[in-house]
Amino acid sequence: MGHLTDPVAAVKPPQAPATDGELPMVDQPAVPFVEIETLRAREFIPAAKEALGSLLQEQAQGNLIRPVFNWAGRNSLFPLHWGLACCAIEFAAAFGARWDAERFGIVPRSSPRQCDLLIVNGTVTWKVAHKLITLYEQMPEPKWVIAMGNCATGGGPFRTAYSVVPGVDKLVPVDIYIAGCPPRPEAMLDGILKLETLIRERGE
Amino acid sequence: MEPEETQAYLAPKLGPKLLAVEPFKGTAGRVRFESSAALDVFREVRDGLGYRHLSMVGGIDWVDHREVFYVAWTDDRKEYLLLSTDVPSTDPRVESAVPIWPSANWHEREAFELVGITFDHHPDLRRLLTPDGYEFHPLLRSFKLHEPEELEVKTRNV
Numbered sequence: 001m002g003h004l005t006d007p008v009a010a011v012k013p014p015q016a017p018a019t020d021g022e023l024p025m026v027d028q029p030a031v032p033f034v035e036i037e038t039l040r041a042r043e044f045i046p047a048a049k050e051a052l053g054s055l056l057q058e059q060a061q062g063n064l065i066r067p068v069f070n071w072a073g074r075n076s077l078f079p080l081h082w083g084l085a086c087c088a089i090e091f092a093a094a095f096g097a098r099w100d101a102e103r104f105g106i107v108p109r110s111s112p113r114q115c116d117l118l119i120v121n122g123t124v125t126w127k128v129a130h131k132l133i134t135l136y137e138q139m140p141e142p143k144w145v146i147a148m149g150n151c152a153t154g155g156g157p158f159r160t161a162y163s164v165v166p167g168v169d170k171l172v173p174v175d176i177y178i179a180g181c182p183p184r185p186e187a188m189l190d191g192i193l194k195l196e197t198l199i200r201e202r203g204e
Numbered sequence: 205m206e207p208e209e210t211q212a213y214l215a216p217k218l219g220p221k222l223l224a225v226e227p228f229k230g231t232a233g234r235v236r237f238e239s240s241a242a243l244d245v246f247r248e249v250r251d252g253l254g255y256r257h258l259s260m261v262g263g264i265d266w267v268d269h270r271e272v273f274y275v276a277w278t279d280d281r282k283e284y285l286l287l288s289t290d291v292p293s294t295d296p297r298v299e300s301a302v303p304i305w306p307s308a309n310w311h312e313r314e315a316f317e318l319v320g321i322t323f324d325h326h327p328d329l330r331r332l333l334t335p336d337g338y339e340f341h342p343l344l345r346s347f348k349l350h351e352p353e354e355l356e357v358k359t360r361n362v
Contacts, residue, residue: 126334126338127333127334127335129335160349161349162340162342162349162350163334163335163342
């Protein structure tokens with residue numbers, strides 16, 4: 001039998017290569033394998049404690065739950081339904097029948113407490129600046145900001161006007177800038193998909 | 205109502221404070237008066253002539269002086285009447301129309317912030333469209349466009 005391959009080694013699956021795919025595979029956490037059915041109650045509690053402890057330890061290092069949340073979060077971005085100017089018309093058109101942004105899991109919500117994406121679509125004046133900051137601060141973490149259109153990006157044609165914020169990045173941190181006056185709904189969807197890539201790369 | 209009829213009604217009540225009533229296209233005329241008689245003019249125009257609605261207040265910067273104008277409307281005859289008064293640029297000041305027409309409130313706040321005209325006895329003369337702490341009157345001829353960064357430092361109030 002010496003010339004034969006070791007049967008145990010043959011059935012052992014090859015080591016999975018380290019991929020940076022959608023869900024990075026983590027090493028199997030050291031969860032003790034226990035036969036739940038055969039455990040008595042007094043044995044179950046310490047075993048469960050040990051299993052939970054090792055799970056929590058993995059989670060504390062950030063490689064157990066975080067990829068799941070990252071995957072779930074980036075595929076269900078909820079933008080705030082806050083229209084400022086003509087870009088909001090394109091924003092609304094993106095959720096209509098023709099472009100149907102909901103197929104990417106993008107659902108506009110009316111409360112900042114339920115949102116994780118702030119799309120600034122329009123000209124921001126200094127009068128409304130503190131309201132924008134308040135809305136941003138009311139959103140739960142993690143949160144992202146898209147500056148949609150030339151006005152939100154850099155003031156647009158009103159850059160030198162007496163009341164316009166020259167770029168919304170002076171108020172809140174911006175992740176994605178979308179050019180256009182106004183950008184078409186395809187451009188907005190492209191920006192959101194690029195944001196999804198960005199979230200995956202950052203691993204937030 | 206013709207401008208002559210308006211003048212015939214207003215002249216005995218206002219005396220020399222009424223400067224002229226001119227024809228003005230699309231309206232019942234334009235009443236020019238001294239700014240010191242503002243409240244009397246407003247009261248006569250509303251109660252005597254029946255212009256119960258004030259649809260607009262605005263200001264114009266004519267470099268050597270400034271003008272405050274009012275647009276009144278009457279539902280009885282379906283026509284507008286313009287009221288206009290000149291104030292000096294050094295002390296642009298006129299009595300507020302809010303006690304006569306409450307709708308003047310926000311219009312006067314706007315004229316105050318954009319053209320710099322002070323309305324005496326206004327109940328709440330704050331800036332309307334520009335942020336609190338803003339230093340400029342942007343619709344004056346002397347206003348220069350600023351670099352955005354410079355303006356940011358002066359107007360940021362968040």
